[in-house]
Amino acid sequence: MRPGAWQAHPARVVVGGFAAAVALGTALLMLPAAAEDGRATGLVDALFTATSAVCLTGLVVVDTPTHWSTFGELVILGLIQVGGLGTMTLATLLAVLVARRISLRMRLIAQAETKSIDAGDLRRVLLGIAGTTAAVEAATAVVLAGRFLIGYDVTPGRAAYLGVFHAVSAFNNAGFALFSDNLMSFVADPWVCLPIAFAVIIGGIGFPVLLETRRALLGTRAWSAHARITLVGTALLLAGGTLLVTALEWRNPGTLGALPVPSRLLAGFFHAVMPRTAGFNSLDMAAMQPDTLMVTNILMFVGGGSAGTAGGVKITTAAILLLGVWNEIRGRPDVTLGWRRVPEPVYRQALAIVALGLSLVSGAVIVLLSVTPFTVGQVLFECVSAFATVGLSTGITYDLPSSAELVLTVLMFAGRVGPITLGAALALRTRTRRYDFPEGRPIIG
Known part of the structure; x- marks a missing residue:
C-alpha cells in the first residue's frame, strides 16, 4: 500500500475515528473511578460497553446504574454523543466553529460520514446537524426532567441528570438507561415513553431528510426520492410494527395482557419504535411470543434512515x-x-x-x-x-x-x-478493469 493511503481514503479515516473513540472509551471505563465499587472493570466488559456506546447500540453486559459510577455514566454519555454526531463530523464541526474554514480533505472525510451529496454545502449541513441535535435533545431533556421531578419525587439535580442522559441516549438511538429494568417501570407513562419515542424517530430518520423536510416545508425545495422513500418507509414500518406487536401480544400476560387498554396501545407503539434502532424497552423481552420476536428481528435488520443515528441496513436499502x-x-x-x-x-x-x-x-x-x-x-x-445497533435483548x-x-x-x-x-x-486501493470478460449465463432458480 502506498504511503499515506490509509489516511487519504475518507472511509478509512471514518473507521479509524470510530476505532479511536472506542479505544479511548475502553481506557476510561477501565479506570477504578468509572466503577461504583471503585475497582477496575475488566478489559472485555469495558471494550464491549465502549463499543456499544460509540456504536449507539445499548447492549450491556453489566447493569449500567449499579455498576458504573457517575463518572462512568458520563463517559458513556460522551461516547454516545460522539458516536451520534460521528467522530469525523464532530471534528469537522470544530474546524467550522473555530477556524471558520474547511480543507478539501476534511470536506471529503465529513462527506463520507454524513453522506452529504454536495460537499460545497458541508458547512451548512454540519451546522444544521449540530443545531438539530441540540434542539431535539434539549426539548426532550426538559420534558423528561419535568416529569421525573413532578411525577417521581426526585431532586431537581437528579431529575435534570436523568432527563439529559435519556434525551441524549434517545435522540442518538443508543438505548442506554439509568434504570436496572430499562424503562419497564414507565410502561404506562406517556410523559416518559412518548418524548423518548419521538426523539428516537427524529434521530433515526437521518439528518439529510430532516434538513430536506425543513426546506420542503418552507417551499424552497421539492422532495427527493431519498426523502420520500425514508418518510414513507418510516410511516409504514411504524404503523405495521405497532399493529403487529399489539395484536400478537394483546393477550400475553407477561407483556401487554396485564395492562389496561390505553397502556397496551402505548406499549405496542413504543415497542414498534424501538427496533428503529434505539433499544429501550418498556416490556419484558424475554416474555414475548416467538412471532413477536421475529417481527422485531425484521424491524431491527431494516433499521432507520441513512446518515442518521439509526442502524440496520437502512430503509432505502x-x-x-x-x-x-x-x-x-x-x-x-x-x-x-x-x-x-x-x-x-x-x-x-x-x-x-x-x-x-x-x-x-x-x-x-x-x-x-x-x-x-x-x-x-x-x-x-x-x-x-x-x-443493527439496536440494543434489545431477551x-x-x-x-x-x-x-x-x-x-x-x-x-x-x-x-x-x-x-x-x-x-x-480495508481495501488497499480502488481498482478499475480496462477489459470485460465474455458473458456466462448460469441457470438461476
Missing part, C-alpha cells in the same frame, strides 16, 4: 431491493421509483449491503451457538440486535462468555460503520 424484485417480476430491466430510474450501482450497493449483513449475522449466530447454551431464537435475536447478554462478547463487539462495530464503508476501509 430495503426499499430499493424490494423495488428491484418487483420490477424483475414485471419483466422491467430497470429499477424505477415513480418517474425516476434508480442507477444500477445503487442497486448493486443495496444488494451488497444486505448480503454482507446477512453473512455477518449468520456467522455470528454459528459462533455463539457453539460457545453458549442458548437457543437459536435467542442467539439470532442477540446477533441481529448487535449488527436477557442473555449478562450470561455471555468473553468470547461471545468479543463476537458481538465486532458485530456492533461493523454494523455502525457499515459493511460497505468497512470493506472500503
Whole structure:
C-alpha cells in the first residue's frame, strides 16, 4: 500500500475515528473511578460497553446504574454523543466553529460520514446537524426532567441528570438507561415513553431528510426520492410494527395482557419504535411470543434512515431491493421509483449491503451457538440486535462468555460503520478493469 493511503481514503479515516473513540472509551471505563465499587472493570466488559456506546447500540453486559459510577455514566454519555454526531463530523464541526474554514480533505472525510451529496454545502449541513441535535435533545431533556421531578419525587439535580442522559441516549438511538429494568417501570407513562419515542424517530430518520423536510416545508425545495422513500418507509414500518406487536401480544400476560387498554396501545407503539434502532424497552423481552420476536428481528435488520443515528441496513436499502424484485417480476430491466430510474450501482450497493449483513449475522449466530447454551431464537435475536445497533435483548447478554462478547463487539462495530464503508476501509486501493470478460449465463432458480 502506498504511503499515506490509509489516511487519504475518507472511509478509512471514518473507521479509524470510530476505532479511536472506542479505544479511548475502553481506557476510561477501565479506570477504578468509572466503577461504583471503585475497582477496575475488566478489559472485555469495558471494550464491549465502549463499543456499544460509540456504536449507539445499548447492549450491556453489566447493569449500567449499579455498576458504573457517575463518572462512568458520563463517559458513556460522551461516547454516545460522539458516536451520534460521528467522530469525523464532530471534528469537522470544530474546524467550522473555530477556524471558520474547511480543507478539501476534511470536506471529503465529513462527506463520507454524513453522506452529504454536495460537499460545497458541508458547512451548512454540519451546522444544521449540530443545531438539530441540540434542539431535539434539549426539548426532550426538559420534558423528561419535568416529569421525573413532578411525577417521581426526585431532586431537581437528579431529575435534570436523568432527563439529559435519556434525551441524549434517545435522540442518538443508543438505548442506554439509568434504570436496572430499562424503562419497564414507565410502561404506562406517556410523559416518559412518548418524548423518548419521538426523539428516537427524529434521530433515526437521518439528518439529510430532516434538513430536506425543513426546506420542503418552507417551499424552497421539492422532495427527493431519498426523502420520500425514508418518510414513507418510516410511516409504514411504524404503523405495521405497532399493529403487529399489539395484536400478537394483546393477550400475553407477561407483556401487554396485564395492562389496561390505553397502556397496551402505548406499549405496542413504543415497542414498534424501538427496533428503529434505539433499544429501550418498556416490556419484558424475554416474555414475548416467538412471532413477536421475529417481527422485531425484521424491524431491527431494516433499521432507520441513512446518515442518521439509526442502524440496520437502512430503509432505502430495503426499499430499493424490494423495488428491484418487483420490477424483475414485471419483466422491467430497470429499477424505477415513480418517474425516476434508480442507477444500477445503487442497486448493486443495496444488494451488497444486505448480503454482507446477512453473512455477518449468520456467522455470528454459528459462533455463539457453539460457545453458549442458548437457543437459536435467542442467539439470532442477540446477533441481529448487535449488527443493527439496536440494543434489545431477551436477557442473555449478562450470561455471555468473553468470547461471545468479543463476537458481538465486532458485530456492533461493523454494523455502525457499515459493511460497505468497512470493506472500503480495508481495501488497499480502488481498482478499475480496462477489459470485460465474455458473458456466462448460469441457470438461476
